[in-house]
Each structure stands twice: as C-alpha cells, then as structure tokens.
Amino acid sequence: MKNFTIITLGCAKNTVDSRHLIDALKNEGFKYVEEFKKADFVLINTCCFIEDAKEESIEEILTAVKFKNERKLIVFGCLSKRYGDELIREIPEIDFSCGVDEKEKIIEYMKLYRVQELSYGQNEPYTAEPPTYRYIKIAEGCSRRCTFCIIPSVRGPFRSISPSEILKEAEKFVSSGIKELILVAQDITQYGKDLKGYNLKDLLKDLCSISGDFWIRLLYLYPSQIDEALIEVIADEEKIVKYLDIPMQHSEDRILRLMGRTGTKKEYLKKIKILRESLPGVILRSTFIVGFPSETEEDFQRLIDFIEEVQFDRLGVFKYSREAGTKAYNLKMQIPETVKNRRYDEIMSKQALISLEKNRTLVGKSYPCLIDYIDGDMAIGRLYCHAPEIDGVVILEDTLNRKPGERVEVLISEAYEYDLKGVILNK
Numbered sequence: 001m002k003n004f005t006i007i008t009l010g011c012a013k014n015t016v017d018s019r020h021l022i023d024a025l026k027n028e029g030f031k032y033v034e035e036f037k038k039a040d041f042v043l044i045n046t047c048c049f050i051e052d053a054k055e056e057s058i059e060e061i062l063t064a065v066k067f068k069n070e071r072k073l074i075v076f077g078c079l080s081k082r083y084g085d086e087l088i089r090e091i092p093e094i095d096f097s098c099g100v101d102e103k104e105k106i107i108e109y110m111k112l113y114r115v116q117e118l119s120y121g122q123n124e125p126y127t128a129e130p131p132t133y134r135y136i137k138i139a140e141g142c143s144r145r146c147t148f149c150i151i152p153s154v155r156g157p158f159r160s161i162s163p164s165e166i167l168k169e170a171e172k173f174v175s176s177g178i179k180e181l182i183l184v185a186q187d188i189t190q191y192g193k194d195l196k197g198y199n200l201k202d203l204l205k206d207l208c209s210i211s212g213d214f215w216i217r218l219l220y221l222y223p224s225q226i227d228e229a230l231i232e233v234i235a236d237e238e239k240i241v242k243y244l245d246i247p248m249q250h251s252e253d254r255i256l257r258l259m260g261r262t263g264t265k266k267e268y269l270k271k272i273k274i275l276r277e278s279l280p281g282v283i284l285r286s287t288f289i290v291g292f293p294s295e296t297e298e299d300f301q302r303l304i305d306f307i308e309e310v311q312f313d314r315l316g317v318f319k320y321s322r323e324a325g326t327k328a329y330n331l332k333m334q335i336p337e338t339v340k341n342r343r344y345d346e347i348m349s350k351q352a353l354i355s356l357e358k359n360r361t362l363v364g365k366s367y368p369c370l371i372d373y374i375d376g377d378m379a380i381g382r383l384y385c386h387a388p389e390i391d392g393v394v395i396l397e398d399t400l401n402r403k404p405g406e407r408v409e410v411l412i413s414e415a416y417e418y419d420l421k422g423v424i425l426n427k
C-alpha cells in the first residue's frame with residue numbers, strides 16, 4: 001500500500017494543510033494519486049465551521065465509506081478534532097482520525113500499512129490548486145473570542161508561523177512560476193504578536209522584496225486592527241493588490257457586542273472612508289452574519305442600510321449557525337431558520353444589484369488579467385479585484401497559444417452580476 005489521495009473541504013487554511021501533508025507523505029515515499037479508485041489510503045480533511053460545512057464533511061466521509069473496500073480511510077482536520085471519538089463511534093469504517101496540525105500522526109499510521117517497495121518521483125500533480133496561485137498560511141489558530149465561532153477551540157490559540165518559513169515557501173512558489181501569493185490566517189492583522197519585534201508590515205515588506213512578477217493578496221483582516229502604518233505599506237508596495245477582505249459580521253453595535261467583536265458602526269464607516277481615500281481603486285470585501293440571536297427586523301434593516309451605504313465590492317453572507325460549545329449557543333432569542341433564510345435572500349439580492357452596477361463601471365476599461373485556466377480557445381482569468389474561488393472571473397475568448405500564468409492586458413467588454421467578459425489587447 002503506498003498510493004494516497006486527499007479530499008480537502010472547508011477554507012484555504014485546509015488547502016494549505018493538505019498541501020503540506022502531501023509534501024510530507026511524498027518525502028516518505030508515498031505516491032499521490034488524483035483518483036479515488038487508484039488510492040490505498042483515502043484522506044479527508046474536514047471542516048466544522050458551520051452546520052452546512054459539517055454536513056458536507058460527513059457526506060464526503062459517507063461517500064468514501066461506500067466505495068471503501070480494502071482502502072484505509074483517514075479523517076482529519078476541524079471536524080474530527082471537534083468530534084473525535086464520537087465520529088469513529090458513529091462511522092466505524094473510519095480507520096484513523098486525528099485533529100488539526102497532526103500530520104506526524106497520520107504519517108506514522110500510514111507507515112504501518114505501507115508495503116516496502118517505495119516509489120519516488122512518480123507522483124501525480126496535486127491539482128486542487130491551479131498553477132497560478134498558492135495560499136500561504138501565515139498563522140495558525142485564533143485567540144479572539146467571537147461568541148459564534150468554534151474555531152479557537154478547534155484550532156487552538158493564535159500562533160504566527162516563523163517569517164523564515166513563510167519567506168522560504170514564498171520564494172519556492174515564485175521561482176516555480178506562481179503568479180499570486182494569497183496570505184491567509186484566521187486574522188492576519190495579529191501576525192507577529194507572539195514574535196519579538198516583527199509584525200505583518202515587516203512580513204509584507206520582506207515578501208515584496210522577493211524578485212519576480214507576482215501579486216500578493218491579503219485575506220481576513222480584523223477591521224479594528226487595520227492601522228495607518230499597515231495601510232501605508234499596502235499603498236506603497238506595488239506587489240500587494242489593492243483588495244482587502246475585512247469580515248465585519250454586523251453593523252449594529254449591540255449585535256457586535258453580543259458577538260464579542262470590537263469596533264462600532266461609526267468606526268467601521270470611518271475606516272472604510274480612510275481605506276478608500278488612501279488606496280484608490282481598493283476592492284473591499286466583507287462577510288456578515290444574519291439571524292444572530294436577538295437580531296430584530298430593525299437591526300436587520302439597519303444592516304441592509306449599512307450595506308447600501310458602503311457599497312461593498314464583494315460580500316459574503318452566512319446564516320447564523322448555532323454551534324454547541326460557543327457562547328452564543330446559550331443566548332436567548334434564537335432566530336427561526338425561515339427568518340434567517342429570508343434575511344439571507346434579501347441581503348444577497350441587494351448585493352447582486354450592487355455587484356452588477358460595479359461590474360458595469362468596468363466595461364470599456366482595460367486591466368492586467370492573470371490567466372488561471374485554458375479551456376479550448378477560451379480562458380478563465382482574474383483581475384486584481386477577483387480573489388480565486390470566492391469572487392467572479394473574467395471569461396476570455398480567442399485565447400489561442402495562451403497559457404495559464406500569463407498576465408495579459410484585457411479590455412472588459414461585458415458585465416454580469418459576478419463575472420466579466422473581456423478581450424485580450426496584447427495579441
């Protein structure tokens with residue numbers, strides 16, 4: 001037994017964990033294969049962020065169980081960390097389970113079943129990430145205490161990954177032709193708080209000093225922690241795309257306090273104004289939760305007003321998920337699912353209009369566009385305003401002889417709610 005495949009669910013942090021595990025297993029002589037049917041070991045990297053994510057992970061495990069036969073089924077990540085023994089009790093076909101950050105345990109387990117004939121250098125490429133971008137996890141865990149969130153108890157307290165490790169990984173990616181590095185953590189603004197005299201600004205400057213043609217994208221900044229010095233670095237460094245993902249969760253101060261978040265609506269509005277003034281053309285993305293316990297119709301309407309006033313370029317919305325083990329689980333006035341669904345639909349249709357309007361303003365303008373995929377004579381690309389996997393894309397036609405990873409100048413010709421159509425200018 002030596003072939004393994006890996007199914008990754010959940011967020012970009014899991015994508016990074018899976019990639020690190022794959023590299024470690026290859027170093028041990030295991031062979032990565034894409035197809036389930038060729039694998040001796042099937043590994044599932046799970047998520048438990050909200051109810052939907054848990055269901056998706058369990059469905060994936062049950063599908064693997066159905067076709068398991070002689071294979072070994074290994075489940076790891078957030079769901080198995082949270083439900084450990086319970087998961088194995090409920091699904092006894094799971095052969096081995098462990099939590100987050102425990103790749104050594106997985107390797108030890110797999111070594112027990114490996115046959116001796118080792119095979120190096122015949123691995124299939126890991127295609128969960130296309131050849132143009134890579135996520136780089138700059139920290140693990142979270143020390144904040146948002147009352148709706150289970151992450152700190154699953155992933156542990158905040159720990160910065162050492163600058164040398166991050167820079168080494170970034171250099172490796174850039175020299176292999178990767179064109180976009182996406183920095184992720186539960187909250188990247190906390191980076192360095194456990195390091196002596198080195199913070200996110202230092203890391204960004206060091207990353208930007210790597211020579212090569214690449215973008216850096218920043219995901220998940222805690223709103224109240226974005227200070228002037230950080231904005232200055234983002235403004236000064238050309239490699240950092242002017243795109244910020246700042247989860248705000250709600251606009252109303254009473255709800256924010258119940259959520260255990262810092263900041264107020266007034267402060268959020270001020271910060272947004274500063275960001276737009278200091279970073280011309282900046283794309284602002286945020287996420288909000290609807291149906292948090294005790295959210296009234298008035299609170300919700302004010303949230304809609306806030307979203308209309310700010311006109312976020314990108315917006316993610318979650319329906320509040322009541323997670324056992326969180327503080328908010330015990331809050332009174334839980335909101336019925338039907339109300340959450342209605343609020344979710346309302347906010348999403350508002351944002352669809354905003355998004356369409358914003359996309360229409362791009363028509364007739366040209367931008368550098370990174371080609372992610374080629375499909376026949378069509379290509380899928382992204383502008384600086386598109387984070388992969390979460391935002392829209394640019395559909396390009398007539399792309400004969402183009403390759404993924406190329407950056408081309410594109411004239412935007414059509415706009416839809418989320419996607420754009422464009423024509424390559426530099427033929």
Ligand code: SF4
Nearest residue numbers: 142144146149151186
């Ligand atoms: S900042 Fe809040 S929502 Fe984000 S991971 Fe930490 S506790 Fe969860």
